[in-house]
Amino acid sequence: xxxxxxxxxxxxxxxxxxxxxxxxxxxxxxxxxxxxxxxxxxxxxxxxxxxxxxxxxxxxxxxxxxxxxxxxxxxxxxxxxxxxxxxxxxxxxxxxxxxxxxxxxxxxxxxxxxxxxxxxxxxxxxxxxxxxxxxxxxxxxxxxxxxxxxxxxxxxxxxxxxxxxxxxxxxxxxxxxxxxxxxxxxxxxxxxxxxxxxxxxxxxxxxxxxxxxxxxxxxxxxxxxxxxxxxxxxxxxxxxxxxxxxxxxxxxxxxxxxxxxxxxxxxxxxxxxxxxxxxxxxxxxxxxxx
Amino acid sequence: xxxxxxxxxxxxxxxxxxxxxxxxxxxxxxxxxxxxxxxxxxxxxxxxxxxxxxxxxxxxxxxxxxxxxxxxxxxxxxxxxxxxxxxxxxxxxxxxxxx
Numbered sequence: 548x549x550x551x552x553x554x555x556x557x558x559x560x561x562x563x564x565x566x567x568x569x570x571x572x573x574x575x576x577x578x579x580x581x582x583x584x585x586x587x588x589x590x591x592x593x594x595x596x597x598x599x600x601x602x603x604x605x606x607x608x609x610x611x612x613x614x615x616x617x618x619x620x621x622x623x624x625x626x627x628x629x630x631x632x633x634x635x636x637x638x639x640x641x642x643x644x645x646x647x648x649x650x651x652x653x654x655x656x657x658x659x660x661x662x663x664x665x666x667x668x669x670x671x672x673x674x675x676x677x678x679x680x681x682x683x684x685x686x687x688x689x690x691x692x693x694x695x696x697x698x699x700x701x702x703x704x705x706x707x708x709x710x711x712x713x714x715x716x717x718x719x720x721x722x723x724x725x726x727x728x729x730x731x732x733x734x735x736x737x738x739x740x741x742x743x744x745x746x747x748x749x750x751x752x753x754x755x756x757x758x759x760x761x762x763x764x765x766x767x768x769x770x771x772x773x774x775x776x777x778x779x780x781x782x783x784x785x786x787x788x789x790x791x792x793x794x795x796x797x798x799x800x801x802x803x804x805x806x807x808x809x810x811x812x813x814x815x816x817x818x819x820x821x822x823x824x825x826x827x828x829x830x831x832x833x834x835x836x837x
Numbered sequence: 838x839x840x841x842x843x844x845x846x847x848x849x850x851x852x853x854x855x856x857x858x859x860x861x862x863x864x865x866x867x868x869x870x871x872x873x874x875x876x877x878x879x880x881x882x883x884x885x886x887x888x889x890x891x892x893x894x895x896x897x898x899x900x901x902x903x904x905x906x907x908x909x910x911x912x913x914x915x916x917x918x919x920x921x922x923x924x925x926x927x928x929x930x931x932x933x934x935x936x
Contacts, residue, residue: 550857557853624932
């Protein structure tokens with residue numbers, strides 16, 4: 548069983564004592580995240596106490612407070628080795644690239660597949676788009692307010708102020724949507740009112756609305772006699788917009804046609820005396836006259 | 838960083854590696870081969886090595902390193918060689934993937 552950690556203590560402490568390594572070299576790999584993960588809480592308490600009492604928190608303060616022995620004892624050996632290896636490579640003049648602290652982010656980046664360099668003549672790679680963030684489900688804003696419609700995918704543009712020209716162009720570009728119910732041609736007989744004869748023209752002419760007094764609703768008249776005129780109450784006038792029902796064309800019950808076709812006795816024609824109804828020839832008439 | 842500082846550091850690392858059995862004298866001579874030793878050690882030191890071996894009747898790595906101490910290794914041998922020894926030991930210990 549090899550004692551790697553005592554060797555690390557000797558190598559790292561001697562490097563720090565000789566000035567070959569600096570505390571910044573240590574903290575480049577032994578990052579605060581690494582310390583938070585591996586350093587025991589009592590040592591963290593000591594470190595926090597020292598940092599709170601120091602006028603300036605530096606890497607030297609951290610390394611001296613924690614101690615090289617504790618660092619090599621609690622920090623994973625590969626990380627300490629990276630510190631020593633980086634210092635050695637630098638001292639030997641090697642361009643040795645030692646990866647930084649193996650944080651989860653670095654691991655994730657290393658796990659990505661390696662990309663081959665593209666040739667100059669090759670087309671550019673497709674643009675990478677970040678993954679769509681999960682949109683929360685649309686919920687109703689209120690009891691009578693419908694839920695907002697989700698925005699189309701990929702449209703992340705925040706609406707900004709545009710010019711009036713853009714708005715006009717956009718409106719012109721829109722295709723007119725057909726009405727839901729086509730408008731039927733109305734003949735002159737169905738027109739109840741001439742144009743600009745209704746109350747709406749007054750409102751259209753005078754846009755500003757004048758203050759109006761409230762009018763109480765009159766009591767409902769009795770159905771029998773008008774209280775003012777002491778006459779039989781007239782039926783309510785038909786509204787101007789009401790549609791008159793053509794009773795003549797209605798086909799009523801089975802006996803209605805009999806009452807409609809009832810003929811008075813005066814309207815009856817004597818078929819035997821009426822010349823119009825005679826069907827005999829002139830010869831027969833002369834014989835009758837004789 | 839001066840050469841003396843680096844030399845002292847490598848000497849300390851070699852000494853610590855041997856003390857902590859991170860690597861053995863044979864591991865050191867696996868990198869500090871006879872050719873390397875013959876090329877970099879001074880003549881008087883080569884003489885002492887040979888004399889000690891003759892007196893003991895054998896030349897072993899331990900006996901060589903008794904004469905050529907870590908300080909002398911760091912003083913005369915290229916540090917790349919020493920570092921290769923250390924890195925190989927670290928790789929064997931599982932703390933480094935590349936020796």
